[in-house]
Amino acid sequence: MTGLLEVRGISKRFGGLQAVSDVSFTLNEGEILGLIGPNGAGKTSLFNLVNGVYKSDKGSIMFAGKDITGLSPDRVVRLGLARTHQIVRPLQGMTVLENVIVGACFGRENQSMHDAHATALEVLEKVGLAKRAYSPARALTLASKKRLEVARALAAKPKLLLLDEVLAGLNPTEIAQMIDIIHSIRDSGISVFMIEHVMQAIMNLSDRILVLNLGRKIAEAPPAEVVHNTDVVEAYLGFPDIVDKLRGMA
Amino acid sequence: MKRATLISFLLCTCLAVSCLAQQTITIGFTVSRTGALNVDSLEQYRGFELWRDTVNASGGIKAGGKGYKVQFASYDDESNTKRVQQLYTRMILEDKADFLFSPYSSSLTATAAIVTEQYEKIMLTTGAAEEKTYKLGNQHLFQMFAPASQYLTAALDALKAKDPKATVAFVYEDASFSVAVVTPAKTYAQQLGFNVVFTEAYAPNTTDFSALIDKVISSKATVLLGGGHYADGSTLARQLTGHKVPLKMITLLVAPDSPQWSELGDAAYGVIVPSQWEPQSTFKAEYGPSGADFGNAYTAKYNAPPSYESAGGYASGLILQRAIEQAGGIDTAKVTQALNATDITTFYGRTRFSTQPNEHGLQVGHTIFLAQWQKDKSSKLVKQVVWPLAGKSADLLYPIH
């Protein structure tokens, strides 16, 4: 059986820095795959390679049976692979609704303005932003902007959603709400690939976890196994509190 | 009650009579007060202005038993053709101009002519020597300047007499007027057997001629003909001197005619200019002031001697004035007829317009002089007429050094 996303031997170098080095993995349909690693491990770079923001130096990426290596991000999203940004990037001058309509219009279903409007309202309802639909995007709180990121990506009707630290900077209540949203996304049949630093959350959410360090994959296993992986623990040695958390969870 | 009516009746009658006796005619034109053409355009304007003041001081133009005071409607065209068109339309429609004078320069005039012809208004053009405009089918356009193709033929004739073996370079502004001058001149030079070793047009507004001058030196030309208007011509002359180019003759268009030219000092010396008119010219005026009277009046008013642009401006007024007098009024058809029949010598020289349908209004009476900047006994720079030989005030200085 082949996975929804199959990454084979992908690498990316920036000047003297090997950001991603020969990484391979498979993401199965309906799965939530977590991506962790210390700062500078290359997590966001890997996302950027997968959705085409960066062109890979080597390797291939198959998505839903299609080779998407080297495709630009806009084509990738139309094939059904949407993402959010670690640092939120709402289209500031537009309303919340318009932001989401953009997602729907240019997403997998390439919807008309009329259909996109309906989709956007639906998605906003789902992430709990329906009441703010007509506010300017710049007026939202950080938590709401994160939801907007998710809503925009969802509006594209993706098969796979890349979530880049959607929990960072949120308070515990907001985290709980966002986790609910992620669950409901998976329940609606969308696979998720997520970067997260909030260990408790990612351990609970993920079916499997991919661990990067210094651009290399050091582990790919269910959460319970990952926390016992010596390489992983070593990679996080510089961050004792995280090591403790990992241990505590096991 | 009755008395009041009577008084007002009398008043009205008085006004009506004085109106009858003293009407005004409005002449519209634009002046390039700003932009690249401002020096030459201002000199032309002064010619118009002096004519108006002279006419009005003597009671206006008298025609058909009436007196017409002259008033101007004029605006700044910024040396810009787009404005010219808007402003000529405005002068015709809002200022109700009866007649028009042209703006300065061939390209602005060509644009204005389209408007004036569309409204069938008479326009006397001055400061516009290029011929093409008169071959577009205009019926109400009359040219005061001798056409562009004549400008350099005189200079080449003079050169042929002095030095038939001269090698010639043409360096000229890429503008309507200078192109219209140089294109036939180059052919004429070859006909006369000169070796034309270098020809290049430079962009209007050029200030750095170093590269061109290096090329002129490399071409080993001994004579340079060209230029365009005041700004570029004066700069070219300065830089030729700065680079010590060994030329035996320099003939530039327009610029050296301006009284300002003498301020260039060494660079001014020996430069020749084809001219429509010079203060030394001694035409016996059949109409209007003598050359000396014009020159004195002009110098008294503006504290500078007149250039040929000023003379052309004044003469345009005179020719229009005479045509109105002959027509006995300001009716366009009658004045057009009078202009078509004009053949007269004024202080400015002879004026006659072509009535051929394919070149209607083209100047066929006027001819070109050559003037050269020479030094008088006190080593002061003065402009002397050197061609035609019959009317010369000094001999042509050749070679310059």
Added chain:
Amino acid sequence: MSGILASMIDGLLIGSVYGLAAMGLSLIWGVMDVINLTHGSMIALGMFGMYLLFAAIAGNPYVLLIPVIAAGLLLGILVYWLSVNWVVGRSQLMSLLSTFAVNMMVIGIGTAIWSTSPYNVDFSLSGITVGAYTFTGNHIAAAISALLIALLLEAFLYHTRAGKAIRAVADNRDAAELMGISSTRVLMVAFAIGIALAAASGALVSTLFPFTILSGAGYQLKSFVVTVLAGLGKPFGALVAGVLLGLLEGAVSPFIAVSWIPLIEFGLFVIVLIFFPRGIFGKATA
């Protein structure tokens, strides 16, 4: 001496003046990410500054450069507060528009005062003659002055505290602020120096060619070309690129009509922008 060599020497001499103008543009760009569209009018004011001083004092124009530069610094401070301070760090559209607005106003006031008629600074030094070709004294003196000013700027930027602060801010504004450097003051000084360089180059041009209040626009365009060739934000690269541009003009002009040169220059400009956005000296990075 061959025509092409003479033409290239002429190009070299004028190119150093282009370089000086471009240094100012480049410095401002490098320090505050502002493309200064007032540059042309400041160059023109430099021309008229020299004209007025020369008319009033009739001294040596190269000595008169000093008051022109001083006036340029003051003017730079004024323009900084009028149009730059409040757009630093905002969208580039804002800084383009606000400097452009000031440019229009300066041109408008200049036109009202001096009209658009040409002016000359009537001064000439005897030149050097080699064979049939003469290099005018004014060109040689202008090139030397431009190089001297560039060396002074280098000394200032690398050997004074203020200069080092400017370089620190250019490198990383936030980091410099953390180190206690007041970025507003540094930006103001850098902008003023940029304007003073523009004024100085204008003053030098005024000793070579006639000029109008509109003449600065052409030199501003040349400064863009030079700055882009050098890579935006590299003042000394700009000086070198200016000289190279002059040499290029000199080298091609014997073979084609001079009127084609703008097409070559600006064609090159667009191509360099597209393919070498960091300039011809810049290294390509991702």
Added chain:
Amino acid sequence: MMTMLRRPLFWLILLLAGIFAWLPVRGNNVALREDLILVAVAIILTSNLNLMIGYTGYVNFGHIVFYGLGGYLGLYLATVRGWHLVISALVAGVLVSLVALLFGLGILRLRGAYFALATIGVLVAVQAFVANFEPWGRSTGMYVSFDSYAPLGGPRHALWTTYFLVIGVMALSLLLSLAIKSSKFGLGLFAIREDEDAAIVLGVNATVYKAIIYSVSAFLPAVAGALMFFKNGMIDPSIAFEYMLSLEGIVMLMLGGSGTVAGAALGAGLYERLRSYLLTSPRLSEFHLVIAGGLLLLVIRLAPGGLIGWLYRLIPHSREVVE
């Protein structure tokens, strides 16, 4: 299309064009016609420039290059080749759009200020090319001969015809702006304006969108250029590619309100009238640049949304009428 009919601005644009066409006809007021045609051209240039600056967020300093090239091509086809004016103008528009597409694919790889600089480079390079191009008369340009007006019923008729055509192009420009604004295409452009990288990740094909809008924004200005220079009877490189006019277009846009259909029209109309007034006023003619510059500085500093932005703040519901 049906949704367009329900929008007040659609009808307002038609009304405006109708008024423009009717005013000078009533009383055969040719002077008014000449004033209005300049206003109409300013509106055409500004509303198409708005497609780049206001909609897509790319500052084009060389927008006038399309107008000038259109003028040259149109004049060449109409006078040298003897084609009908309308066909000449349309062909000129199409050809200039294609040229723009080529330029666009090159320079639209640049962002922000780099793009703005490149547009200046394109303007100067094109001007230099035309000034050396022999078939188009180099620096002296081209003249229309009077017989070229004959197919339109003589010069006097031809002026009226070109006037109505220009008014038509003005209406089309505004309708185009309105149609794009409410389309999916427009939405993509706005997304690019707000954050190009984010827009790409959301699926907007920015490369294609930018090239298309650059090309589209060239079409109607080129048509207008062909009509106007035919009417003016001549063209030369310095008037065809007037840098200042290009920059004043940006002032007009900012004054009215960048990114709005009505703002582009309002800004262009007001500025052009102000400019004409200042130029013919003996005391103020020298200060039109000072006033324009000061106005621009005030607008971007105090009311970056321009007049329309200010109207929105004053009357929030006006957003639904003037878009």
